[in-house]
Amino acid sequence: MLSNDKLIKINEVAKILNVSIQTLRRWDESGQLKSIRINPNGYRYYNLSDIQLIAKDIFYLAKEWASQSIAVEPDNNFFCIDSPTFQIKLNHLEKDLQTITKLKKDFSLISSIVGEIGNNSFDHNIGSWPDIRGIFFAYDLNKGQIVLADRGQGILTTLQRVIPNLINDKDALLIAFTEKISGRAPENRGNGLKYVKKVLMDIKKEIPLKLYFQSGNSFLIMNDKTKNLKIEQTKTYVRGCLALINF
Amino acid sequence: MIIELKKFGNILISRQLGKEALAAINYQLPKENTEKIIIDFSEITTFSPSWGDEFLSPLQQKYQNNLLLRNTSNPSVKATIEILEETNQIKFQVE
Numbered sequence: 001m002l003s004n005d006k007l008i009k010i011n012e013v014a015k016i017l018n019v020s021i022q023t024l025r026r027w028d029e030s031g032q033l034k035s036i037r038i039n040p041n042g043y044r045y046y047n048l049s050d051i052q053l054i055a056k057d058i059f060y061l062a063k064e065w066a067s068q069s070i071a072v073e074p075d076n077n078f079f080c081i082d083s084p085t086f087q088i089k090l091n092h093l094e095k096d097l098q099t100i101t102k103l104k105k106d107f108s109l110i111s112s113i114v115g116e117i118g119n120n121s122f123d124h125n126i127g128s129w130p131d132i133r134g135i136f137f138a139y140d141l142n143k144g145q146i147v148l149a150d151r152g153q154g155i156l157t158t159l160q161r162v163i164p165n166l167i168n169d170k171d172a173l174l175i176a177f178t179e180k181i182s183g184r185a186p187e188n189r190g191n192g193l194k195y196v197k198k199v200l201m202d203i204k205k206e207i208p209l210k211l212y213f214q215s216g217n218s219f220l221i222m223n224d225k226t227k228n229l230k231i232e233q234t235k236t237y238v239r240g241c242l243a244l245i246n247f
Numbered sequence: 248m249i250i251e252l253k254k255f256g257n258i259l260i261s262r263q264l265g266k267e268a269l270a271a272i273n274y275q276l277p278k279e280n281t282e283k284i285i286i287d288f289s290e291i292t293t294f295s296p297s298w299g300d301e302f303l304s305p306l307q308q309k310y311q312n313n314l315l316l317r318n319t320s321n322p323s324v325k326a327t328i329e330i331l332e333e334t335n336q337i338k339f340q341v342e
Contacts, residue, residue: 083261091258094293108323111293115260119297123262180334191296195330203326 007036007045016055058138059244062149066238071131071151081134083122090115093139093146100141103247106205110146110247113199113211116192117148117243125152130239144247150240155215169216170231177213177220177229201226210246214238248275248282249317253290260293265301276306284310285342289318299327300335307337317342 014021027033028044033054035044052061058078065074073079080086090111097107121135129152136149156172162181166172175181177193200211200222210223215238220231252259255268276284284306288294307314316339319325328339 083263087258087261087264090260090293094258098292105322108293108321109326111258112260112295112323112327115258115293115295116297119261119295123297191300191330191334194334195296195326198330199326203322205322 006048010044013046058147062136062147066149066242074136078138080137086118109199113196120192121150124158146245149242152240169218173218212244214242249285251287258293259298260295262297265298269302285315287317288324294324294327296327315340
């Protein structure tokens, strides 16, 4: 399980659960969702792990797991310790996607980009995982969300093996998605994230897909309307990779 | 000869398994580049460049115009063939 004794304020809870602060105050008074008061008349606080369980926000869980300083294995439901485990879970995802009418034609594109992102984590960190070996992999088909994360070395460190003068996450992310270069040169690699970009931006699909991808302090968002990739920076640092696919 | 990819599974995604698949059929492959080799994608539900690069790219390099891809209508198969052609500067013969 995630170890979260972290307390968060009511406005953060409102954002996570997508309800108003007034609703949360009402829930507090009725006992439906009790807050924690450090001082009797002070701010309302909530235990982050409780809120996450209520929200079942798999992206939030993955981001928290990938960015926290303490390394712990995620909940078994979300954890693939090795590539065969990931393959089995991907088989389940593919079968589930096939049951969704609107994905009748596009399901294979989704499962193939999930496969590429997940396998990238294993291929680039084999024998070099900094702490937790394996990936966080979860999906919520009702919300149309698929999440993958790892606590691996990240894009920058991986690419620095072949481009030693690369110095920031922003440039590394752009190169990973746009140039054919392998972090395991001279092996012939380096198609994975270019393929993901192609599926997101170029391939004609019946339903639009959206990708959030972060490594280090940089992230990008792409969909079928994206013309040029824009890499942005965030304060939440993820050493490895964090990906959210929406459909 | 015809190679039916479904014999390796319906979801072909990892680089490692693509490499193993090629090693497994290596003994059946013709030594000379004289006969047609047909790769049949029927019943493949998910295909990715990692698997494809390990399996298809070496075959294309060796057999070139004698390599023929069949039943490639699955969107992930199509997209993978395109990306392999773009990044490896090759052209597959598609039936």
